[in-house]
Amino acid sequence: MAPKLYCTKESGNCYKVRLLASFLDLQLDQVEVDFFNIQHRSPEFLAINPRGELPTLVDEGKVFNDSSVILVYLAGTNPDPSSKTVPSSYWSSDVVEQASIVDWLAFTASWIQFGLSKARAIVSFNWPADASEETLTEAKNRGMKSLEILEKRLEKEQWLALARPTVADVSVFVYVALAHMGDISLDPYPAVKAWIERIQGLPRFIPLDGLDKAMHQR
Template sequence: MSTGTLYTFSGSGNSYKIRLLEAFLGINLKHEEIDFLGDQQHSPEFLKINPRGEVPTLVDGDKTFTDSSSILIWLAGKWDDEGKAEGPSSYWSNDLYEQAQIVNWLSFANSWVQYGVFVNRAILSYNGPYNGLGNNQKWPQEKLDVFLEEGAIRGNYSLGVLNQHLAHRPWLALDRPTIADLSVFVYVALAPMGDISLQPYPNVNAWIERVKGLPKFFPIEGLDDSLIRRR
């Protein structure tokens, strides 16, 4: 089943979240690869689609979604686990309380994770903080050092929160994997690309392995080699 056009960048963890859910649900989006490192996301043509200049972006018929969380909710709510338009899938819910629990972790991914482990990975493996701040050509090294220090503090704090939360449960929001797990997983699992170790967080590591063990899982660059972009 085909549904919509996904504007994506292969190195983007936020794009990867969508591609992972796409695989899990057995749907086929049309992929348009954006030259993110070449700043195509800020071209006049792309800004007409997403004025925020970000990937991923999904255009599904007359509807446009400009944030990974909204795309995850849309796809998991629209499609069931077999790729039929009879959603929601098990990665979302019809129950309001369960939806709130899932959104709670989507918010965590967009705040603590995005401004922690994400920033350090971006600087050390992609040469700039991104997050709408531009690349390293616009920032002196002393400012990047401040970002790295703050990112390490926030990153390790968020990993501690996750480690405690996962001490007695297998998944973040419900008793099954949901888009909450997909959203938080990516940049947490890629934290070593930003020199933030996962070794002190055994419950997080066990959860990462559970996500990696889900049917139809496939890796993103850097998952098995944290220095792949630094050689």
């Protein structure tokens, strides 16, 4: 049976999982959760993921509550479409290489989540509705700082870790590509823009369609 992905269509964190699944040619059974009507905080959903967050993946009784963890699980337990070797090239069986990938997953969880992702949620979805101008400014400043960090890295490297596409790139990519939805321009970051194009050129890339539609403009 295909792993069950609880997701919502506007969510970049959910898209990361769908993108990796496409790169790996994996089928997912997608269950749409009505985020803006707060279905993710219903007792039924909290019984699956007590954090009340999307995405959540359930595979043969195992539950994964976080996009980075889901990426590691899927990339680590499946081969690339072209090879029979597990783990796929999006992960590694070497612990030092794993650590260099996890470094960027941690960057996503702190810098991207509370910077570019938060600015997009406030500007384009009015989420949370009570976010102040100060909160938005903090998110945008963090977002721009994270783009500076990425720019320096990508001036020297084609990919974030291991000199090949990995879950590090999949994880960081989406909210960077959607920075404009948080009123942040990518024009000062040419190496970041070139990296976005490289990811979009990978075989089996799926477009951001639908993710780039705002429900609200501040």
